[in-house]
Amino acid sequence: MKFSNPPALAGARILGLGSYQPDHVVTNHDLAQRVETDDQWIRDRVGIVERRIAPEDLSLVDMAVEAGSRAVKDSGLDTGDIDTVIVATCTMPNPIPNAAAQTADRVGIHASAAFDVNAACAGFCYALGTAADLVRAGTSKNTLVIGAEKLSDWVDWEDRSTCIIFADAAGAAVVGPAATEDEIGIGPVAWGSAGDIASTIRILGESTNKLHQEGQAVFRWATTKIAPVALEAIAKAGLTPADIDVLIPHQANLRIVEAVAKRLRAKGARQDMRVADDIVYSGNTSSASIPMAMDHMRTAGTIRSGELALLVGFGAGLSYAGQVVVCP
Amino acid sequence: MADNAEILTGLAEIVEEVAGIDTAEVSADKSFVDDLDIDSLSMVEIAVQAEDKFGVKIPDEQLAELKTVGDAVDYISKNQ
């Protein structure tokens, strides 16, 4: 007996982007009314000026649908061309049903393969790497990848070391085929995990159901271990650091973003490499942050179609993943 | 093995690089937080670089104990 597989393609690429944020803005001054903190402290330590928080009646899936629909529109595809939906999320209110099936249905992608990926703030890059391989292998024609989070449901609003950081949003990308090598727009993923220090960021259902984090331990890990992952992603794509036009790390803390950029520049990345700072007005939105930052930068003109962007996500798990992509 | 004067010089260079403070300001009696105005996240970055430079381990709990530049020099000198 002989199995047959669909022929593999040269690779995959991003065809479209979209993002969505709730309307409600929460400033540092607003937070200072609830917990003992101040605007300057938050700006200095995490670089955030304001963030968006979803109202009770706006669900994670609502945000995913909005971002996903915008990405599909941007890609120029019909929903019928898409056969797979992956939602990266770690903040669904309940374990089942998953976010992806509902999102797919509401975006108008019927009977699609649909599953969630939980790799927290690395989730989008995990899902993008998975989608690229599904498309390249011929398993999927086109895949919609969405990072969507409603962190406000899980944040302890009395804990001043976390409530100042996290926020709500969704970001999405459509991944489609690259028929020739020249068309490839998603490099191989460099990914992994550090389960030995899993407890540094956690939500423990049996106790409070609220997010806890050992901020300094996470900061130390992120500022030392993430630049090497980014360099591995560059090497796997057959590129050098000087090729990167735009760095889009997970928007965890502006100080981490700057530390990663500094380390990459010390390894040959250009001084004029642009660095995403979407966190300033969006907060840390976990798996949504990378696609949303890329979408916002494209709207602002700080990344242009055809430029090379280095994506690198990292967070709870601890998990990390990165890849180089061509901006659609 | 670096002696204390060499450790101080090396540490001052790291502090200058991370926090932009002139090396001349970084003397043994100075408190990182109160005198040099270095926050806890910059301290982590300084610790990471000191680990590389001097071949020591400075865990977060230990870092919190290093109040002055002199404390850090002593710790590095004993543990290198």
Ligand SMILES: CC(C)(COP(=O)(O)OP(=O)(O)OC[C@H]1O[C@@H](n2cnc3c(N)ncnc32)[C@H](O)[C@@H]1OP(=O)(O)O)[C@@H](O)C(=O)NCCC(=O)NCCS
């Ligand atoms: C959370 C984080 C901002 C805390 O900063 P930190 O410098 O480590 O803060 P510490 O917990 O050491 O606290 C330092 C001081 O600031 C105080 N503090 C903490 N939060 C504060 C706030 N919101 N406003 C004012 N003061 C605050 C602390 O109580 C402490 O005061 P003390 O020294 O008098 O006790 C920082 O550790 C961080 O961002 N880490 C990375 C986390 C991250 O990126 N997570 C996402 C991963 S996906």
